[in-house]
Amino acid sequence: DAKTTQPNSMESNEEEPVHLPCNHSTISGTDxxxxxxxxxxxxxxxxxxxxxxxxNNRMASLAIAEDRKSSTLILxxxxxxxxxxxxxxxxxxNNYGQxxxxxxxxxxxxxx
Amino acid sequence: xxxxTQTPKFRxxxxxxxxxxxxxxxxxxxxxxxxxxxxxxxxxxxYYSVGAGITDKGEVPNGYNVSRSTTEDFPLRLELAxxxxxxxxxxxxxxxxxxxxxxxxxxxxxxxxx
Numbered sequence: 001d002a003k004t005t006q007p008n009s010m011e012s013n014e015e016e017p018v019h020l021p022c023n024h025s026t027i028s029g030t031d032x033x034x035x036x037x038x039x040x041x042x043x044x045x046x047x048x049x050x051x052x053x054x055x056n057n058r059m060a061s062l063a064i065a066e067d068r069k070s071s072t073l074i075l076x077x078x079x080x081x082x083x084x085x086x087x088x089x090x091x092x093x094n095n096y097g098q099x100x101x102x103x104x105x106x107x108x109x110x111x112x
Numbered sequence: 113x114x115x116x117t118q119t120p121k122f123r124x125x126x127x128x129x130x131x132x133x134x135x136x137x138x139x140x141x142x143x144x145x146x147x148x149x150x151x152x153x154x155x156x157x158x159y160y161s162v163g164a165g166i167t168d169k170g171e172v173p174n175g176y177n178v179s180r181s182t183t184e185d186f187p188l189r190l191e192l193a194x195x196x197x198x199x200x201x202x203x204x205x206x207x208x209x210x211x212x213x214x215x216x217x218x219x220x221x222x223x224x225x226x
Contacts, residue, residue: 032212043202043217044155051212087154091213100145100204100215102155
């Protein structure tokens with residue numbers, strides 16, 4: 001799987017938008033961009049994924065650069081419950097059943 | 113649906129003891145995984161399975177064994193516990209949909225080896 005680079009930590013105020021960046025300059029054409037998050041003392045949970053177009057779901061939005069070398073996870077209104085470690089992961093169609101590589105991720109702190 | 117269920121939630125072992133961490137999923141997923149997470153670190157893959165009867169090593173398999181006799185169950189065995197195996201263990205399963213793979217995690221087992 002191609003490598004991703006994320007900031008170690010970010011901070012946000014409650015009810016403000018949060019933009020979590022991810023760089024993936026070696027992404028291949030068939031790699032999906034996945035985001036997972038891990039709340040304290042829990043296992044990671046799926047947030048969103050995309051291939052080329054921007055994506056929205058009830059949890060977040062995913063903005064993908066036109067060249068696909070970077071992406072941004074957008075939390076529209078951060079809540080205290082959004083404090084977690086966020087992982088950006090690339091996953092290609094040839095990697096099914098193999099290692100989902102979880103790097104250190106971005107630790108998001110949300111201030112009241 | 114219960115999803116991915118791990119037992120026990122906590123366990124303390126003495127050096128040299130053995131134990132089995134249980135993992136069961138009720139979503140009929142073919143793919144299952146065992147990860148460990150040390151404090152402040154990301155997850156590292158121990159073993160994975162693409163279906164009943166098929167298992168393979170991940171990044172850090174030494175000191176562990178697995179079996180997959182059914183689609184639902186994927187137990188992880190520690191034979192001779194060592195302090196280096198103190199960690200939080202997560203089991204996960206996944207399915208393929210529309211060309212992407214979505215992971216579902218259990219709530220973890222916190223293991224201390226003293």
